Amino acid sequence: MLVPEPGALTPLEHITPSIYEASIHCTAKAAWYALGGRSVLPENPAAMLGSAFHSVMAAAHRGELMVANEADRNPARRHFDESARALYLQAHPLIKLKFPTLERLPYYNVQRERAALLAARIASSRSWSAGPPVMTSNAAPRPLQTEFRLSSTDGLIVGRADHVDGESQTVVDYKSGYIGEADTDAVSDSEARQLRLYAYLAAENGVNVSKGAIVRRDGQRCELAISRADAEIEANSARRRLHEINAAIREGVRFDGLASPSSQSCRGCPCIALCDSFWAEANPVWQSDCGSHVEGCVSGAQTRQILGVSLTTLALGVQRGTVSGERLSAEQIPSDWMTLGSGSLPQAGDVIRVVYGRVFGAGEGAVVIRIDKTLTSVWRVPPEGEGGR
Ligand code: SF4
Structure with missing residues (x-):
């Protein structure tokens, strides 16, 4: 395989929590997440299964998994398979060569069962079909929201929280475990930034949020209090990042010029093969x-x-x-x-x-x-x- 070119960079219309997080370490990596393609460089298969995991959790919260009881995991398994298959079809050819079928992706069945276990529990605990109304600050009834694309009123920040529970004022994000943060019983710095941005987006869309929760693949839950001010500070920081990335791209700075190579920022980066700045440093x-x-x-x-x-x-x-x-x-x-x-x-x-x-x-x-x-x-x-x- 030939090392691919990073390709031309175009200004970003908006920033998401994952692009924001990448930008804290390296602007080039953030631009790649925003503009690069799954099919240009091979993605870690664990990330693919992580996305399928999120999709199952969101479907469970939306009431789309018709389970008979908590032990009925087949609807969640089917959803996981469909979601993972869609991602697999877009994967880089090297991934398909290494793993000729979806089920041969590493830890496929383990992740599928973890997702099914958690999702069946969530789905069976739902007693509503389309989400009960909750009261927002302006007293307007509003359904619980799950995995809907939320946008700030200026359109500059967008994100897809796994679950926003307006009733308990909680934004929930599920972690499938591939990220490898050191402490599993505490919300990490990067998870906190992500939760604060989701809280901001929820508030911009009329749902008050006062805390964030990370639910790990084994069901362990860690919570973080989030004030409106915390959320706004994070959102302003994300807007600044977006502005800085776009200013550099408009000035004609190329991928390598945006790169900030270091042992920490390059850890796990999918761009290493094509990043000349990495090889220089x-x-x-x-x-x-x-x-x-x-x-x-x-x-x-x-x-x-x-x-x-x-x-x-x-x-x-x-x-x-x-x-x-x-x-x-x-x-x-x-x-x-x-x-x-x-x-x-x-x-x-x-x-x-x-x-x-x-x-x-x-x-x-x-x-x-x-x-x-x-x-x-x-x-x-x-x-x-x-x-x-
Ligand atoms: S390899 Fe390192 S310097 Fe290059 S884009 Fe990735 S994080 Fe940035």
């Missing part, structure tokens, strides 16, 4: 925080059939990245991962990037790196003039 000290990524020049390639699978080992002269050492052996990479899109394997003299590999020790003077089936991808950097980089 990354060093081995970053490895423990943001993983093993290497750019190097191919000095040799050896392909073997093992149990009917074509696997290629590449010898590299290390140029840049988070892996220390001058020589590296990237071992037993499925050949079709590398021929996807280009049709040919890397050859001596090619510069390639291996992202999200796993360092496996050192052998014969070279660092050995192996693949992580879920996350690793291998990219060829087009020479000057071939790909325009």
